[in-house]
Amino acid sequence: MEQPPGFVAQGELGRVCHLRKSLYGLKQSPRAWFGKFSQAVEKFGLLKSKSDHSVFYKRLIAGIILLVVYVDDIVITGNDTRGISSFKSFIHTQFHMKDLGVLKYFLGVEVTRSKQGIFLSQRKYVLDLLTETGKLGAKPCSTPMNPAMHLTRDGEPFEDPEKYRRLVGKLNYLTVTCPDIVFSVSVVSQFMSSPTIHHWAALEQILCYLKGAPERGIVYKDHGHTQIECFSNADWAGSKVDRRSTSGYCVFVGGNLISWKSKKQNVVSRSSAESEYRAMTQSVYEIV
Incomplete structure (x- = not known):
């Protein structure tokens, strides 16, 4: 923090102010x-x-x-x-x-209570996102990403990389209540540095998928037990860019989904068994 403009103590040029109290807005x-x-x-x-x-x-x-x-x-x-x-x-x-x-809205997450349990969604967040991107009137699609599509770094560069990065960031926050888009968002997140028009088309498909059911979310209820369950999976050399595998897992406590993740592995697995063991390792680490 520099000295205030117009105030310089004699003989103490270059010194700064020592804060005795934190000021709002500073780090x-x-x-x-x-x-x-x-x-x-x-x-x-x-x-x-x-x-x-x-x-x-x-x-x-x-x-x-x-x-x-x-x-x-x-x-x-x-x-x-x-x-x-x-x-x-x-x-x-x-x-x-x-x-x-009673909690109804917290950090963009809407909370609804019923006899079935507690329902978490980000409906308003999704609608605002669709309005901002001009996809509110788009035709809905049934899947967030085409299973046969493999994105690479080749292609015509997208004209507005900053717009691409902002949208990916907003979709990342949406995965808080939408586990079904975790994999597709993790894929498009891998091309933040130099997105192409093909990557933007993949983002648009995720938006069209959200358009089909903006109120989609997660229900938490009492299933009568407190068991911890975990499911993990991985492909083998699924990335066409660096031949790395992608791990995914979901953790349930008492029959309720509480943790999920989809991420490309840090190293190249030399067999499908190795990629599966790496995915299992991440899921066990999450449980512990």
């Missing part, structure tokens, strides 16, 4: 805010998760309290109703916060 402010917030919730008795530092929890005989924080937005859930009310009262004494009631 250190989110870190300082999270540190202060963490101290407050830990003072109440919540523990920070070792797997995800944005998750806090407190387990008692009465039940469990879970807290998820993203910058200055938080979600509180659990089955300890009295404990949650007590935590809300405590947090209001520490910060100026607003209770928005």
Whole structure:
């Protein structure tokens, strides 16, 4: 941080100001805010998760309290109703916060409750994306990517690479509630540096697929068990660019899908068995 314009201390030219308090908008402010917030919730008795530092929890005989924080937005859930009310009262004494009631919308994710369970979707996000790209009136298609199509780096360069990168980034966030487009988005993400018109056509097909059902999402409900299940798979030398394989897995807890991924492997597998073992390794690592 430089000295303010017009103010230069005599004999101290070139020196900077030492901040005693984090200023909103600077790089250190989110870190300082999270540190202060963490101290407050830990003072109440919540523990920070070792797997995800944005998750806090407190387990008692009465039940469990879970807290998820993203910058200055938080979600509180659990089955300890009295404990949650007590935590809300405590947090209001520490910060100026607003209770928005039952969770309905969080970071672009829409939450709907019914007798079947909790439904997560990004319908508004999809419609806004289709409107922005001019695909709101496009003809829907049944698959996000043609299985017979193999993208390469050859072809006529796309006229607006920045537009391509922005769209891929937005589709990446959409995979939070749309596991069915994970593979196709991972494929088009591999050509961010120099996209061609063929890569853009693949992106347009993903948009047409989303047009068919913008309300598509995930349902979480009680299946009567808490078993952990994992399914993994991999192709062999599926990439025509570098002959690497692509791994994919999905993890279920209590019959509910909670984690999924599709990613090209880091090395070239010399057999189909090797590519399958690498995919299995990633899935086991995720479970652990």
